[in-house]
Amino acid sequence: MTILQQRFFTHPTLTVAQALLGQILVRQVAGQRLSGRIVETEAYIGPADTACHASKGRTPRTEVMFGPAGISYVYLIYGMYHMLNFITEYEDFPAAVLIRAIEPIAGLDFMQAQRQKPGRPPLKLVNLTNGPGKLCQAMAVDKQLNGWDVTAGQKLWVEAGSTTTASTIAYGPRIGIDYALPQDRAAPWRFWLENNQFVSK
DNA sequence: CAAGAGATCATCT
DNA sequence: GATGATCTCTTGA
Numbered sequence: 001m002t003i004l005q006q007r008f009f010t011h012p013t014l015t016v017a018q019a020l021l022g023q024i025l026v027r028q029v030a031g032q033r034l035s036g037r038i039v040e041t042e043a044y045i046g047p048a049d050t051a052c053h054a055s056k057g058r059t060p061r062t063e064v065m066f067g068p069a070g071i072s073y074v075y076l077i078y079g080m081y082h083m084l085n086f087i088t089e090y091e092d093f094p095a096a097v098l099i100r101a102i103e104p105i106a107g108l109d110f111m112q113a114q115r116q117k118p119g120r121p122p123l124k125l126v127n128l129t130n131g132p133g134k135l136c137q138a139m140a141v142d143k144q145l146n147g148w149d150v151t152a153g154q155k156l157w158v159e160a161g162s163t164t165t166a167s168t169i170a171y172g173p174r175i176g177i178d179y180a181l182p183q184d185r186a187a188p189w190r191f192w193l194e195n196n197q198f199v200s201k
Numbered sequence: 202c203a204a205g206a207g208a209t210c211a212t213c214t
Numbered sequence: 215g216a217t218g219a220t221c222t223c224t225t226g227a
Binding site: 042052053077079081117132137179 | 217218219220221222
């Protein structure tokens, strides 16, 4: 197994967003190893992209986006959900890839326990991690992992996926960015593996 | 199945 | 004081 190193993340964000598809997201927590295949991503690219948080300036929250590649950017949205990103490109250029969905591989019971609500039946496998908020909940990813070095091979990292499972990459506009300018709303910067059932709806 | 509303709080104005 | 890179539940066809 190969842990993806910083070099993987220093490429143009659109390249990294596509290259991450098919790679394995790994989370080590509570003595358990959770993992899943990345099947959907989105690119947020620089100060000119009005959908990118950093386009509003360098603030305490967006500071990690201006740092080196290979670092995680985790934030809370709508008061209840966390989003997981990986910083790309070079220092002082704020860009990142949002992980939108994974296909669960290991640690299914842990994920189910994280996701299931009291008094509710277990979720179907397909609903465990098919969304950016869902996968963070399933993998116990929160703000404590903001700024984490994902090339170190602890707590959270990415491994090279099998090359024998290559799939066609589909693309389209990003989700949930109505606040951005029309040209940024239209940019086809969301990528997913075609016909994969774990892609978000 | 589709549409609408509510949850809930860190961040920035 | 407003808002958001979401999700879940409810309602109604």
